[in-house]
Amino acid sequence: MKAYIGVDLGGTNVRVAKVDENGTILQMVKEATEIEQGVEHVVAKIISMIERIDRYADCEGIGMGVPGPVDTVQGKMVLATNLPGFEGYPIAQKIGDHFHLPTFVDNDVNVAGMGEAILGAGKDEEIVYYVTISTGIGGALVVDKKVVAGKNGHAGEIANIIIDRNREKVNYLNIGAVENEASGTALTRKGRRLFGEDMIAHAGDVFALARQGNSEALALCDELAYDIAVMFSIIAHVVDPAVFVIGGGVMKGKDVFFEKMERDFRSMIHKGMQTVKFKEAQLEEPGIIGAAMLPKAYLK
Amino acid sequence: MKAYIGVDLGGTNVRVAKVDENGTILQMVKEATEIEQGVEHVVAKIISMIERIDRYADCEGIGMGVPGPVDTVQGKMVLATNLPGFEGYPIAQKIGDHFHLPTFVDNDVNVAGMGEAILGAGKDEEIVYYVTISTGIGGALVVDKKVVAGKNGHAGEIANIIIDRNREKVNYLNIGAVENEASGTALTRKGRRLFGEDMIAHAGDVFALARQGNSEALALCDELAYDIAVMFSIIAHVVDPAVFVIGGGVMKGKDVFFEKMERDFRSMIHKGMQTVKFKEAQLEEPGIIGAAMLPKAYLK
Numbered sequence: 001m002k003a004y005i006g007v008d009l010g011g012t013n014v015r016v017a018k019v020d021e022n023g024t025i026l027q028m029v030k031e032a033t034e035i036e037q038g039v040e041h042v043v044a045k046i047i048s049m050i051e052r053i054d055r056y057a058d059c060e061g062i063g064m065g066v067p068g069p070v071d072t073v074q075g076k077m078v079l080a081t082n083l084p085g086f087e088g089y090p091i092a093q094k095i096g097d098h099f100h101l102p103t104f105v106d107n108d109v110n111v112a113g114m115g116e117a118i119l120g121a122g123k124d125e126e127i128v129y130y131v132t133i134s135t136g137i138g139g140a141l142v143v144d145k146k147v148v149a150g151k152n153g154h155a156g157e158i159a160n161i162i163i164d165r166n167r168e169k170v171n172y173l174n175i176g177a178v179e180n181e182a183s184g185t186a187l188t189r190k191g192r193r194l195f196g197e198d199m200i201a202h203a204g205d206v207f208a209l210a211r212q213g214n215s216e217a218l219a220l221c222d223e224l225a226y227d228i229a230v231m232f233s234i235i236a237h238v239v240d241p242a243v244f245v246i247g248g249g250v251m252k253g254k255d256v257f258f259e260k261m262e263r264d265f266r267s268m269i270h271k272g273m274q275t276v277k278f279k280e281a282q283l284e285e286p287g288i289i290g291a292a293m294l295p296k297a298y299l300k
Numbered sequence: 301m302k303a304y305i306g307v308d309l310g311g312t313n314v315r316v317a318k319v320d321e322n323g324t325i326l327q328m329v330k331e332a333t334e335i336e337q338g339v340e341h342v343v344a345k346i347i348s349m350i351e352r353i354d355r356y357a358d359c360e361g362i363g364m365g366v367p368g369p370v371d372t373v374q375g376k377m378v379l380a381t382n383l384p385g386f387e388g389y390p391i392a393q394k395i396g397d398h399f400h401l402p403t404f405v406d407n408d409v410n411v412a413g414m415g416e417a418i419l420g421a422g423k424d425e426e427i428v429y430y431v432t433i434s435t436g437i438g439g440a441l442v443v444d445k446k447v448v449a450g451k452n453g454h455a456g457e458i459a460n461i462i463i464d465r466n467r468e469k470v471n472y473l474n475i476g477a478v479e480n481e482a483s484g485t486a487l488t489r490k491g492r493r494l495f496g497e498d499m500i501a502h503a504g505d506v507f508a509l510a511r512q513g514n515s516e517a518l519a520l521c522d523e524l525a526y527d528i529a530v531m532f533s534i535i536a537h538v539v540d541p542a543v544f545v546i547g548g549g550v551m552k553g554k555d556v557f558f559e560k561m562e563r564d565f566r567s568m569i570h571k572g573m574q575t576v577k578f579k580e581a582q583l584e585e586p587g588i589i590g591a592a593m594l595p596k597a598y599l600k
Contacts, residue, residue, distance in 0.1 A: 069570075078572045079571075079572050125451075127451055139538070143443070143448055148427070148448075150427060151425075151427055151540050151542040152540055153540070153572070154540040154572055154573045155539050156537075157537050157570060159537075160569070162533065162568070166466055174533070233462065233474070234461050237458055237461050238441070238456070238458060238534070239448060239455050240453070240456075240457070268460075268462070268474050270369075270460065272369055272379050272452050
């Protein structure tokens with residue numbers, strides 16, 4: 001059976017795995033990224049990690065997921081906030097030349113979305129939209145099992161979509177950007193304002209209060225549901241996907257907000273679009289499995 | 301040179317043309333649709349119009365643009381508000397079987413977008429987003445010269461995108477839907493409220509007042525610019541196109557609102573997305589030329 005090398009390069013950790021064409025992880029190694037020691041240090045680390053994989057040279061190709069927008073044609077990061085020095089660095093070429101293997105790079109959310117579209121919750125559909133709602137919010141459009149990355153690798157940068165222009169300015173994102181209103185970070189911020197920092201360490205504490213019937217927490221979760229529904233309705237009207245695959249930690253609160261979210265969403269879309277489904281992400285390691293699927297998708 | 305039959309089937313008129321592969325219209329015929337006489341009457345009319353085209357049987361295929369979402373695989377309209385009776389009718393099969401020619405159907409906005417992507421303002425780009433701002437607002441995503449029509453043919457139904465949830469309810473669309481806030485119809489409605497029905501026959505009258513320096517008209521046009529900018533920023537974050545191609549009658553007022561629109565838009569998108577261009581639609585007859593390009597695109 002064919003196998004591929006997947007690399008999940010994050011700001012904190014690097015993981016390298018050998019993955020077969022069915023998405024089974026055969027072997028995985030993990031290390032701290034140590035980006036503070038420089039780009040060449042990280043590249044040497046990735047190379048040595050790949051060399052620790054059994055029979056790495058027999059793999060068909062290498063796929064890498066990285067945090068931030070990517071020029072997938074050039075195999076370079078366009079913006080590398082969490083990996084200083086990697087902006088514009090020819091990472092695909094460096095790794096590919098070393099191993100004489102075809103090497104592909106894409107944004108970590110795109111890679112996870114492609115993994116879900118090929119092997120996970122979207123595997124039976126031609127047009128899949130993957131959304132992760134976690135600390136931040138990201139998305140990926142996958143048409144016929146290939147990511148639509150956009151001209152500058154910014155397709156799916158849905159964090160910055162305005163879901164309500166009448167909000168407060170939070171950071172560099174747009175006023176009312178969905179990430180500032182409906183991410184885990186946003187729910188934590190809003191929860192702390194209501195209940196204090198001692199009560200709310202993370203979004204899960206707001207969900208817990210809602211489950212206990214706290215009316216203010218329930219109102220926050222209803223607002224979260226509505227804001228997320230607006231985001232999904234916007235995406236639906238642009239691409240009309242067969243399925244939204246949803247990942248990310250905020251789904252741990254799905255019992256509190258998801259039913260209302262879906263009801264709100266369905267009230268915002270046309271009758272002919274109601275066949276769209278919501279499915280939870282299924283892959284245990286979408287980042288690493290999805291990365292390994294890059295060569296599978298592009299070498300066909 | 302290869303040639304194709306294009307059919308532009310509207311609620312008022314039907315146009316049939318022979319178009320060569322460079323997009324030149326070689327011959328065109330036009331008639332009233334007469335939908336009130338029934339579907340079979342309209343189909344017979346289209347067939348007889350095609351038969352009036354010189355050497356129609358030598359064409360490679362037939363492409364049709366229709367008003368409303370289309371199941372492009374089945375070749376049927378999903379919703380046919382302006383063509384009652386055509387919902388679910390196997391129009392592609394009926395026409396194709398009669399002429400023994402491959403026949404394709406798509407939404408009229410998708411067809412125009414594909415025409416612009418193949419032959420018009422988007423011809424040098426891989427990822428094109430076409431928007432028409434007229435009586436209504438519609439869009440089409442064209443990736444590698446093919447339309448992404450969505451699961452139910454509703455991709456690009458951007459009229460219903462919420463650009464500001466704090467507006468009034470106008471019709472069946474969402475509160476704050478861009479078509480109710482920034483289309484020609486919307487500008488006419490808002491202009492009439494300010495200046496009276498006698499002063500404002502259509503959106504052009506608001507633009508004319510703005511050109512004369514009327515401060516209320518200028519404020520309306522500034523609001524229009526901002527609302528359209530929000531819509532474009534939303535689409536940009538979902539698909540990151542290389543170019544937005546814009547058509548439709550509201551562009552007759554571009555001297556009044558477009559510069560501000562683009563400035564507002566560029567303040568709402570990431571630095572890495574700023575290469576996106578705006579171009580005006582170039583084809584004189586995008587509906588009919590785009591329809592004729594359907595067989596060209598799908599028969600490859």
